[in-house]
Amino acid sequence: MVLCKVRTLAVYFDSLNENNLPVFSGGDLVSGRVVVEVTGDVRVQRLNITARGVAKVRWTESRNAGANTAYTQNYTEEVEYLRHYDTLIGEDRDEDTPEEGATVLHTGLHEFAFSFNLPQMALATSFEGKHGSVRYWVKAELHRPWMMPVKAKKEFIVFEHIDINTPLLLAPQAGTKEKTLCCWFCASGPISLSAKIERKGYTPGESIQIFAEVENCSSRVVVPKAALYQTQTFFAKGKGKQIQQLVSNLRGDPLQQGKSQSWEGKLLKIPPVSPSILDCPIIRVEYALVVYVDIPGGLNLSLSLPLVIGTIPLHACASRTSSISSNCGSVGWLGLPERPEAPPSYSDLAISEEHRRDCLQGCDRPEGGGEDQTLLTYITEFRYLPPPLYSEVDPYPDSMEAADVCRSDVCPSR
Structure with missing residues (x-):
């Protein structure tokens, strides 16, 4: 006797990226197969799939309200981006008559194709955080008469593309700060920090070129540093929860009193991180890139330059434009004026009416003779005549041009 049972129920996607992961974007077609392996003849009431995409936030806060009493508050919020339902076998029927219209699956493997389109809208990028997540999945459910359904679930990844080749994300980011240290009645000189990066948008794997200038006029030894931070913010019931994580950092050389240090494009590499999520x-x-001066025994002097981590990398032409704009903007670092001199005004270049009249009178009374006098007489004669009217009839036909050529020195004499 063969025991009838479902050995395998699995979901597979047709399109995989180079890392064998199912990755999609808004508007893409998601297709795949539900594979069922059975032993013996299995009666199936229906086989359906459900595709969902949900952003969910959850955290708990506890407060002591007395010696033995604790107050606990749960914060939860959910946003749905995708809901799709499809029946691959059978149809939805009354649970009181499960045997009616059942489909028999014989021993072996059975594949059932499915497909659906992601919404043409700004979807949230797949994400896993401490207090929330954005997840997309396809779940298959196999229903049999008088038995518990068999379920299988498979997640897929959604990237909401961020193109860093836009004027806003190609704009340089810069800032300047200064701080004076004081201890009781003794005050030391200021510490100044200036920092700049070429643009606001980057993609994972790139390196950020940091241009910075640090001047230490204090009595302490300070160290310039830079760090890339990720900030996760979760919102629920009108309240926010924030988590900040260090992604990457670098360190400069210690700076003695009265010394300065310059970073001429110091590189900070961006590791594989999640793209920015700005629309959820x-x-x-x-x-944010934080360039700061580590001050022993005091509060650090820091500059925060916001960044956007995108998914579409920098184009070649955009890279050249960004480099040119960065070089033009960095002229001030060399002590040169950042703005070019303004062009002269029209009033400085325009010729006055009196000066024009004198020029025309000079043309009417030429002092020379010969060819110069003839040319000036020609200019004076046609000075006030309108231009000739447009006509499609050629006033100089080819025959006349040929005759003129023959009369010139080019044609041999007869």
């Missing part, structure tokens, strides 16, 4: 109402993922 309950989850935000933001990045």
Whole structure:
């Protein structure tokens, strides 16, 4: 006797990236197969799939309200981006008559194709955080008469593309700060920090070129540093929860009193990180480059330059434009004026009416003779005549031009 049972129920996607992962974007077609392996003849009431995409936030806060009493508050919020339902076998029927219209699957493997389109809208990028997540999945459910359904679930990844080749994300980011240290009645000189990066948008794997100038006029030894931070912000019930994580950092050389240090394009590599999430109402993922001066025994002097981590890398032409704009903007670092001299005004170049009249009178009374006098007489004669009217009839036909050529020195004499 063969025991009838479902050995395998699995979901497979047709399109995989180079890392064998199912990755899609808004508007893409998601297709795949539900594979069922059975032993013996299995009666199936229906086989359906459900595709969902949900951003979910959850955290708990506890407060002591007395010696033995604790107050606990749960914060939860959810936003749905995708909901798709499809029946691959059978149809939805009354549970009181499960045997009616059942489909028999014989021993072996059975494949059932499915497909659906992601919404043409700004979807939230797949994300896993401490207090929230954005997940997309396809779940298959196999229903048999008088038995518990068999379920299988497979997640897929969604990237909401961010193109860094836009004027806003190609604009340089810069800032300047200064701080004076004081201890009781003794005050030391200021510490100044200036920093600049070529643009605001980057993609994972790139390196950020940091241009910085640090001047230490204090009595302490300070160290210039830079760090890339990721900030996760979760919103629920009108309240926010924030988590900041260090992504990458670098360190400069210690700076003695009265010394200065310059970074001429010091590189900070961006590791593989999640793209920025800026459009989700309950989850935000933001990045910032913090260039700071580590001051022993005091509060650090820091500059925060916001960044956007995108998915579409920099184009070649955009790279050249960004480099040119960065070089033009960095003229001030060399002590040269950042703005070019303004062009002269029209009033400085325009010729006055009196000067024009004198020039024309000079043309009417030429002092020379010969060819110069003839040319000036020609200019004076036609000075006030209108231009000739347009006509499609050639006033100089080819025959006349040929005759003129023959009369010139080019034609041999007869």
